[in-house]
Amino acid sequence: MAFEKKAVVEKFKKHETDTGSPEVQVALLTTRINYLAEHFKKFPKDFASRMGFLKMIGQRRRLLDYLKKSNKSAYTDILKKLDLRK
Numbered sequence: 001m002a003f004e005k006k007a008v009v010e011k012f013k014k015h016e017t018d019t020g021s022p023e024v025q026v027a028l029l030t031t032r033i034n035y036l037a038e039h040f041k042k043f044p045k046d047f048a049s050r051m052g053f054l055k056m057i058g059q060r061r062r063l064l065d066y067l068k069k070s071n072k073s074a075y076t077d078i079l080k081k082l083d084l085r086k
Contacts, residue, residue, distance in 0.1 A: 004031060012081070022067045023078050029060040030082050 005028060009019055012027040036053045040046060064084075067075045079085055 001035075012078075022063050022070075023074055026060055026063050026067070026078055027082060029056050029063070030084070032056060033060065 008027045008031050009024055012021075012024045013019070014021050014023070018024060033053070033056055036049065036056070040050065040053070064075065064078075067078065
């Protein structure tokens with residue numbers, strides 16, 4: 001997971017030391033959400049992990065809403081890069 005995290009940060013960072021911009025956070029959450037979605041296909045009764053999964057989805061939703069309000073072009077760009085929505 002650490003190797004994936006570095007690759008995602010490298011792909012979405014705005015500047016050299018960027019690890020906390022909304023774009024990077026959304027990308028990291030999306031990577032983790034996709035991993036957990038596969039996990040729940042194998043283990044459908046893992047209800048303890050499901051709560052954290054749902055919280056991550058809510059956090060990503062809030063970050064995307066913030067990005068949509070503050071920087072519309074970055075919002076549409078991240079949706080295309082991460083293949084979210086239409």
